[in-house]
Amino acid sequence: MARHSPCLGICQLDDATGFCVGCxxxxxxxxxxxxxxxxxxxxxxxxxxxRRAALSIRVQLQPWTRNELIEWAERTISDRLGTWVTGAPxxxxxxxxxxxxxxxxxxxxxxxxxxxxxxxxxxxxxxxVRAFTFANEGAVVLGLPKARARLKSxxxxxxxxxxxxxxxDGHRDEKLFDLGIGRKGSRFYIRTADIGLxxxxxxxxxxxxxxxxxxxxxxxxxxxxxxxIESAAARIETFARILISEAESPFGAHxxxxxxxxxxxxxxxxxxxxxxxxxxxxxxxxxxxxA
Numbered sequence: 327m328a329r330h331s332p333c334l335g336i337c338q339l340d341d342a343t344g345f346c347v348g349c350x351x352x353x354x355x356x357x358x359x360x361x362x363x364x365x366x367x368x369x370x371x372x373x374x375x376x377r378r379a380a381l382s383i384r385v386q387l388q389p390w391t392r393n394e395l396i397e398w399a400e401r402t403i404s405d406r407l408g409t410w411v412t413g414a415p416x417x418x419x420x421x422x423x424x425x426x427x428x429x430x431x432x433x434x435x436x437x438x439x440x441x442x443x444x445x446x447x448x449x450x451x452x453x454x455v456r457a458f459t460f461a462n463e464g465a466v467v468l469g470l471p472k473a474r475a476r477l478k479s480x481x482x483x484x485x486x487x488x489x490x491x492x493x494x495d496g497h498r499d500e501k502l503f504d505l506g507i508g509r510k511g512s513r514f515y516i517r518t519a520d521i522g523l524x525x526x527x528x529x530x531x532x533x534x535x536x537x538x539x540x541x542x543x544x545x546x547x548x549x550x551x552x553x554x555i556e557s558a559a560a561r562i563e564t565f566a567r568i569l570i571s572e573a574e575s576p577f578g579a580h581x582x583x584x585x586x587x588x589x590x591x592x593x594x595x596x597x598x599x600x601x602x603x604x605x606x607x608x609x610x611x612x613x614x615x616x617a
Contacts, residue, residue: 332351386458406423408422408423408611418582420582422579471603485503486504501524
């Protein structure tokens with residue numbers, strides 16, 4: 327697979343160095359990129375880290391091809407290197423990969439699937455998925471062009487029928503409801519086979535989540551249905567019980583639903599914002615290594 331361009335859409339040459347303040351390439355490297363072979367492109371990519379550091383470029387696109395990205399993602403789980411996250415501030419799912427957790431991970435035809443007792447995680451990697459890193463930050467954000475990353479933005483509870491795209495076959499006959507968090511890049515689902523809960527949720531369709539949650543909160547806590555957060559490339563399905571008190575510390579995979587944070591309308595934490603052309607689909611946070 328051809329090595330993609332490092333362009334971030336910020337096309338301006340630095341007067342002192344002659345390098346682009348977005349990607350770090352020279353004007354000749356930019357002009358010749360299309361005609362370069364992969365070996366020449368790899369040589370350019372190898373020069374970029376030093377140039378970016380000199381230019382204090384914070385957001386940095388990585389050169390990984392689709393296959394390289396899949397191999398890296400599989401390794402983050404199999405080697406227990408950190409935590410995968412998807413969602414938006416206020417509605418976030420976390421799939422931690424720590425040495426004390428039993429996790430099975432498999433490479434599929436289009437990405438990876440990881441399973442633990444409390445959650446499942448699926449990452450689908452197309453040739454348009456890009457990996458972004460940040461100077462002085464350990465996080466890796468996966469993004470897609472906005473046209474490919476946008477999901478139907480829904481602001482009311484909606485009955486979606488059965489979950490035909492569930493990670494595992496055994497859940498594909500269960501009912502799926504979109505809570506309607508109103509984001510372009512992610513959605514929050516509730517999935518259940520409980521007929522009583524299906525009825526309760528059906529009664530709330532067409533209402534904003536701020537009206538729905540007070541009405542169904544107790545039923546959700548007692549029934550602990552599957553909660554799902556999904557982007558255009560990632561899905562985390564959590565099966566663990568719902569935390570009742572904010573004082574409870576989450577252990578293992580979980581979903582945070584924080585109404586105050588959700589009011590912000592943000593798609594990603596401000597410190598991990600992507601270039602204008604992209605929307606986030608997943609974030610990987612490596613374990614902090616003690617100094």
